[in-house]
Amino acid sequence: MKKIILSFLAISLVAVGFFAFKPKHHATKRPNIVFIMSDDHAYQAISAYDTRLTQTPNIDRIAKEGILFTNACVTNSICAPSRAVILTGKHSHLNGKIDNYFPFDTTNITFPQILQKNGYQTAMFGKLHFGNNPKGFDEFQILPDQGDYYNPDIITKKEGKKKLTGYVTDLITDITLNWLKNEREEEKPFFLAYLHKAPHREWLPAERHFKEYLKKTFPEPSTLFDNYEGRGRASKEAEMNLLTHMNWAGDSKIFPENMDKLGIKESHPYDKRNYNYTVGRMNAEQRKVWDEAYGKMNEEFMAKFPTMTEKEKMQWRYQRYMQDYLGSIASVDEGVGKVLDFLKKNNLEENTIVVYTSDQGFYLGEHGWFDKRFIFDESFKTPLLVRWPNVIKAGTKNSKMVQNLDFAQTFLEAAGIKPPSDMQGESLIPIFKGQDNHFRDAAYYHYYEYPSVHMVKRHYGIVTEKYKLVHFYYDVDEWELYDRMNDKNEMKNVYNDPKYAKVKAELHQKLAALRIKYKDSEKLDKMYIEKYDELLKAGKIFR
Template sequence: MTYLKKLFPLLFLFHLVSCGEQVKTALQKPNIIYIMSDDHTTQGFGIYGSRLAGLNPTPNLDKLAKEGMIFDNAFVNNAICVPSRAAIITGQRAQTNGVLDLEGTIAPEKQYFPKEMKKLGYQTAIVGKWHLHHEPAAFDYYQVLPGQGKYYDPEFRVQGEKLWPKNVVQTKGHSSDMIMDATLDYLKNKRDKDQPFFLMHHFKAPHDDFEYAPRYENYLADTFIPEPESLYEIGNHGSVAVRGKNDSLTRIIGSSVSHRNVIRNQAMNIYWNDSTIYKQYRNAKDIGQEELVKWEMDAAEKEYTSKVYQDYLKKYLRCVKGVDDNIKRLLDYLETEGLLENTIIVYTGDQGFMLGEHDYIDKRWMYDESMRMPFFVRYPEKIKAGSRTDAIINNTDFAPTIIELAGGTTPEYMQGKSFKSILETGTEPEDWQKATYYRYWMHLAHRHQNPAHFGIRTKDYKLIFYYGKYWVNTDDPNVVWNKESWGNDFSNHTPPAWEFYDLNKDPKEMNNTYNKPENRAIIDDLKKQLFTMREDLNETDANYPHIQKVIDEYWDK
């Protein structure tokens, strides 16, 4: 009995130490901030070495990236806002989560990412752009924009006494500042400081129409923005699917910087039919004069395209500047509060964006400027500063990775794969995915006029198939239809075609060499991989027989 009396205090002390260690471990669990900007493409950074890198557009983001791991081959599954965000929040592909276009929705029961984080003991929050239409009710806290939201004086939907979406907070200022204000308010005043947090912070910027804060009016005002050569020279880029026979579709396919696309372009305010030089050309009487005036027209068009491009890029980069400056506000707060070292910080965009390459604006394309996402992660405890990888990841992989970094395991229902080991070791496993699959569904939608297509991208090659068909009403496969909300009145299908790019020889995708005999073995292998991926990912066209018919007809052509 005397022995037990002496032993009891030791056992009690051991119990206290054990409980203390458990509490300490819980408190030390890393906080996680997932930051995503809208349309912030890799060309708009210093770290990705684009033609714009010399402008130093993102000093704060570059510093953050260099303190962790930078991904050079992060790709979106569908370069359009809602499907990308759905893939991230579910860890699933389009036909599994049900979101194929901008009208897709994710109901609270399918908001898997925050649900899984709550299971791991995290308080969850989302601030900024949501765009998945249903209430983000799976989060413990939210303050989100309605739909796309406004650049100036945005209102936010919040929790409250009324049913979603009737609880509204009105703010006054630029959206990038207001969204960061909301995030800092959450971190300072709204969270439980004894519990780790998972926060999704989503900027609206730099989404088109690039309405920047007034303080950036003079930023880059006197700077010439480097222009892509492909803005003026198309080369052998594209195919009959995007250019038409004898370039007959170039006036309507792919929204442009120049006047090339007559349906949607950045130069819509100028109408050449009313210009003096156009009238001179129209009234030319002899071939010599006609050719001279045509040359003058071409020179004038190039000069005007350059002016439009300079305006376009300066507005874009001013929005990016607002994002970058607000990132510093966040980092300063985290450092002041002693949270920086124990917080995993992820930064990405919801897709890429065309900044004049091939004379394209917007996204949607499977070309790299549109398909590639910026992506980097900082976490000093586990991720080596200054590390970089060319491992292929896609946006369905984000949720599984963050779940595992938080101490969980990837749910079986998620199609994405965790790349936690790549972050922690800097090494790509031998069995890691060697390719990624892409699918754009919204055929000729929203006056951007991008044909529907799918394809495969490896580190070395890209293979794209444009099937050129609308959807159908699956209740009646013979009825072809197009969603009214897509704003498309173009009544013809576009020609099916393949495109193949050797990315080692042709990283800017200027030379479609699909028909070169020397590429046949590579292309055949890519088609086998593509077929298998579509089956494995539940991305076939079994429900769209009119599309499958085109695929079958053109697969071996």
């Protein structure tokens, strides 16, 4: 009898243990991944980072419910190369897509291919920027090259190329939601790339935002009238000044006929051409709303232009820039909200990683500039907000030097897949779990596209949380060092300051080590210069 009772107790304890410690289904199920990326979306234009310019309540939700990275950055601040780094998990010099001219080597293995091979349903909608047949996707609908804001063409996997009617941000959102509702296979985990064209140049808001944003006035950056004293030739020779290099018609939306009346010359040969093309894609109904809103702006400008000082012109162009740039972001934020709402209403929120980022940062008048390309913060840093319930503690902030190089490893690890040995990033999952002690303390950067549009010189460098060391090369040989803690606007090059001698020596040593670690070298620099010069001679580089 005693043995029977003991046996019964043992069985009972096992049973209790089984039911008590059985893991919940969502804890073991592989997570879905929603990767949201905009084009040229500056971190300064997300209110989770800075409330001075605009409000982005839906994008902010990701940070409130997850983690916001304050030092997220890119390896090469230009559109197509950044996307190639994200997909391959390798620096530009290894994946071969160093700039917007070099073709993407399609023999590269991308993380969506690996996810697809391992049972994930995969989809990409929006702007890829290179290649018309992305590998590793069960479904895609992508914009050719840069894409268009109004009535865009789109390349589909099933139907080929077709023209859509409407505003590009709304269309990409609708296509994404349709896939989630009607084409998603519920028994499979999914990877969804939801990729916006906005707010890429030339900035065109949705019709519903025209009048609202044309009325807005924005605070000027403290460095709007920077004269670049204390820095080298790279800053002084770059061609991205709001007053002198931004297009009057294509960017500021002055009607070409009004430029002629006022005697305003084109800033670039594609100035009026770009305006006529982008606005020319509107249908009659869209164009009527455009002409009414922007016609009034043109009338006001024509009345004041003859008496405007150069300072006033610069200030006016900054406001015009911000109105369209931030107006373009408004619809992105609305679309993000719709996708987040869908995940919540359909019980997908708990087991879905949601990422919001940009392919790089962007200048919003800082140093008098627009565009990107530099290792300086506004270009180099990118927004990164991630939500993953039950893994990431809500409302977390992190200052580690995370990069777009890290997405591939992160997503593969989340899916329980060992990444290929040639990927160069680091998984962010330890950071998600609050374990960041052993993460990288320095990021490596390398920009190649020169001489070309905007004329930002070739350079590479190392960035830590405290300092930044940069080498500009090709037609110069100049070094710059910045104290990121005490010179947040990066106005003073302290490379030759004796007080920073020890820091400089340490950073030189670390930079050399990073070049070796990531397999970059002077030999590769020379090889890419030779190939680029061949394209220059052949007239294939856009200036």
